Amino acid sequence: MNAPLDRGADVVTTAARHADDVDRNGRFPIEAVRALKDARLLSLLIPVEFGGGGASLFDVAEICTSLGQRCASTAMIFAMHQIKVSSLVAHGRGSAWHEDFMRRLCDEQLLLGSATTEGGIGGNMRNSICAFERDGATFRIAKEGALISYGAYSDAILVTARRAADAPPSDQQMAVLEKSQYRLERTGGWDALGMRGTCSEGFTFSGEAPVEQIFTHDFAEIASESMLATAHLLWSAVWFGVASDALSRAQSFVRKDARRHPNGPAPGALRLAEATAKLQLMRSNIVEGLKRFAKAQQNEDDLNSMSFAVAMNNIKIGSSQLSIEIINHALLIAGIAGYKNDTPFSVGRHMRDALSAQVMISNDRIFTNLSNMLLAQRIDQRLGE
Template identity: 45%
Template sequence: MTIQHGHAASPLEAGSDLRARAAAAAAIAADHAEAVDREARFPAEAVEALRAERLLGAGIPIALGGEGATTEDLAEIAYALGRACASTAMIFAMHQTKVACIVRHGAGEPWCEGVMRRIGAEQLLMASSTTEGQGGGNVRASSAAIEPDGGSVTLERAATVISYGAEADGIVTVARRAADAAASDQVLCVFLKEDYTLERLSGWETLGMRGTCSAGFRLRARARPEQVLAARYQEIHGQTMTPVSHILWSSAWAGIAAGAVERAQAFTRTAARGAGGQAPPGAVHYARAVSSLRQARALIAQAIDLFAEAGEDPSRLSALDVQTTLTMLKVEVSELAVAAVSSALRANGLAGYRQDGAFSVGRALRDILSAPVMIHNDRILANLSTLTLMSPVAASLRD
């Protein structure tokens, strides 16, 4: 499904086309979401739909065979998918975050540009491996190191989680630069399926997000040295990984919340009609759900605009106010999304609590409860409090 015009698509036309294709993929994701959750299986049908609509390569520049999607475009796709299937939305968000890291920090490197072309042409699905051993969600320190081996490099790491690792076409992972490097001296590596093996270490039996299949694996990779990005991971993390992941994760979570709020709206309307137009007792909770969702969407829009304005200027992206806003986005939206779904449950009462029926929000609640603990909010807040401790408190509303 492409735009048939005799001229290059404008940003508005391109965005509209991507959203139409996202809606088509979301419809397929919705059809299989219940089975994906019940069976804790990879959402194969939804991912194939993303491939068919060429959305896995959406973040690749047009010159390299992709769709040239903006961060806002990707966020809208994640939101649409979140309303349909939480696991599919989160897989899309994690994949596009890794693609963004390659695009923004691998430009000009022949091997990286080659893999970008492959992602665009073959619609490769890239998994993320940042958690490791006892470090858990501490993505700023690595135990495993890149080791030289003749004309190649090797890496062996015990990954606590590699979401959809067994189903991916490649893995983007972080590691220490060398065996004698500090844990914080990290690099980002891009491995394709032919470069590595996975040995399963743990399973994935969870309340929600069951289709992300985020099992633990021992990753053993052997690759070319140029598959280790030249950019320092600290720069990649601050300039791309944190802002893009937080925007896309938040968009997926807001989508989950929107799906629950929509069910609460339908229940409230049905109950009001049955009571001769009188609002049911739970209507106040529906209003709270709507408010929480609106706040979440506003924060995401603000972050998208801020990230776009900062552009490619590292100094702007490194500014404390920008870093604080983009970092806190994950914390604030994850909590607002939980609040929205919880309010939707209370609005629907027993009909929302039931696992069956058109007004059930049980799956949405189980899925959204992952948001505050996925890279735990407490860890983020602790890191941010240290960063901002010496910063002066604003003296006025406009400072």
């Protein structure tokens, strides 16, 4: 086991201890997040030169999976934070302010949130109504109807807006605002089916900061080169963790049942085998995606290619669908023992958390985008690269 996973072991234990209470009360997993900070895992992706761990995305994905097996809300918060860190690393170099902020993030273990959605645009983060209003060396922003996961608990928030008041909705930039530089006015709660500890409440976001805190790269570039691929891969790693734990519970149920049926296959054994095949497919999908992303990061043309975008989108869709199928198999295997919340075989929380997968960047929206891409993109019929 490598060093990041060693440091994550205590965090996983802490997350597991409080997972039921976090879910039951829809509260922020403060104990697990504090453990993440104590283990210095929030700076895992930041290069060593800035004081970070210099870890690979694969290391981060492994921790997402381990946390997902115990508390999906903690895992998703960790994943969302690292998605913003990945954009900071990929697009903050060369900016004195952003490089200094990376050092501060490492020193203080700052938790990053994201305000990329907005009321009135139907969840499409690639369009904005609000704009950065520049006044000399400072800018102001006011964003209404933003759904900000763990916004009330973030130490800084990365926010998107139009470049200027006269810019089209798709001409966006992104800026980092520290907690002292913005105000949040809560406009909606988070009494959700699953992922209850993410506290993804609605806010009106307003703030003012120096212009140097705006990334020089267009948000379209940030989204395509770091954010979307990292999101699809790390979210998938979380869902894999949730699904694998559900199947592990089902396996324990089958083993227990097998002791009562020594002369033949235990009921549920066949369905367990089928679900295991689906889990292997899900794992292979994610691992191949991580390798594909690592390779594309060495080639800017590949990173911005349509084939890469199609591959990453398909990973998200496949993982979101397979996780639900696997957990449903686990439920059918364990039966009423899986349906109840007070048994060792319960998968109720797993199913509720996994159902979020299809609506976090809606699969329907992704399918629409894919259908347009595939009009111009040839379907790859090769087995090899």
